[in-house]
Amino acid sequence: MSIRVRFAPSPTGYLHIGGARTAFYCHVLAKATGGKYILRIEDTDLERSTKEYEQAMIDDLKWLGITHDEGPDVGGEYAPYRQSERLDLYQSFVDQLLEKGQAFYDFCSEAELEQMSKDHIEKGTPAYTGKWREQEHWDEAKKRVAAGEKTSVRFKVDPTKSYSIEDGVRGHVEFPAGMVGDFVIMRSNGLPTYNFCNVIDDNAHKINHVLRAEEHLNNTVRQLMVYEALGFEVPKFSHLSIMIGSDRQKLSKRHGATSVNLYREMGFLPEALNNYLCLLGWSHPEEKSIFTKEDLYQVFDDTRFNKSPAMYDIEKLKWTNSQHLRELSEDELLAHAKEVLPSDGLFHSHNEEWQRACLSLLLDKIQVITEVEELLVHYFNNTEIQDNDASKEIMSWETTPQIATYLKEQISNVSDENVSAEQFNEWMDYCKKELKIKGKPLFMGFRFCLTGQDHGPDLKQLIPLLPKKSLLERVSKVSQ
């Protein structure tokens, strides 16, 4: 039987990188096994779910290339794929459980519920101790409902029964009896809760393998109860390790950029984000660290997940991005730069020939494409002279003022807006032959006078790309 997996986000915010990782695993697992990957939108939290977020999530997934076989936007055999369009189905199962006595109407007040929850946490009493779980009150409950009173429905948990699963990554997991109390399956506003509709949809959508984050592991016991009560076949579960921040806590907004669209804006390549995220909790069988999702279609398997939490490290993401950047053809790189770099910036203000020269020069200096514009802004507009140990050393050489004085004069005499490569070569030759400067003092002297820094791209290629004006300003400062 072929695999059917799903990614089931709630459209209550932008796609999170943790969600992107889960979706990526689902997509790749389906592709690698000839199965299907389904996208389902879990929008039963009316207050927080929006259509805008749903669309944003679909867009982000699309940008990442994590395509699904079935979903709200593409349809499929088991449509609909949006929970807000499946409410009748949930209602019918609620009715069924009510009928069988496996669920009950609950009329406890908010204050009562609050007290129960408090006692549960502080004293270890059962999570729900209301009287409505007892059959003797059910007739009264039905009357109140018939009279039009709105109320929630709870699943009646058997406190003597324990459950267990054979988790795809955790192995055997035991959930002891009494672990959870009677939980709400239908809110008083008529909308079902996650632990209930998730089960119904996974069954209806014929999902046979659930890949999700570890934070859902404890929920599994509630879902197991629903599976049992409804007579559904239980799928295989694989609970992926969570992603944590540098403080070892679950990754969240306070750790910085956590949504995919931010990485898109920051100029990361989607294949790099996928690649990096994939390695947070999974390892390549040949220990490769750079690959595309297409490479994974051949080798991905669900036995290589890591159980322990993985710390998110943007430095390694940047390195991964730099590796993918270098895999790009010249045309792809140009297209990427054009798309990402600001349209009113320095890069876009030049012609394509210049842009290509600029990219080939800067490629091995950068990890993310946006750094190109940053470097250009620096070379064009920043005429400040770097002040550190390296610059002090360069300034201490007696040859540096000689170079500066010479260059200042030469640049002043250039009539064009730019310095040509030929002119640059002549100046170097002059300093070498006439001023007898060579090696480090020569190159570093030129670099420092012209760029104000002790490091940077190849000078011969860089200088012709820069405006004469900013070169002159810098060299004037050095020659003072």
Add this chain to the structure above:
RNA sequence: GCUCCCAUCGUCUAGCCCGGUCUAGGACAUCGCCUUUUCACGGCGGUAACAGGGGUUCGAAUCCCCUUGGGAGUACCA
């Protein structure tokens, strides 16, 4: 509190299931060297880990138990 989960270099991890080939391998970061008449890229090398304690065994990173530490859940959120 209770329940569940986790534990190899600073970080991501391989190895663990099926004990010996592990004086624990790779990658990021870091340091050094080489290359580059400069800077970088690249190449080479170094520092750096089996949380602790008990077992089992001829032999344990690998199996068992305990301790410690960390995380998640404990909602009419998902």
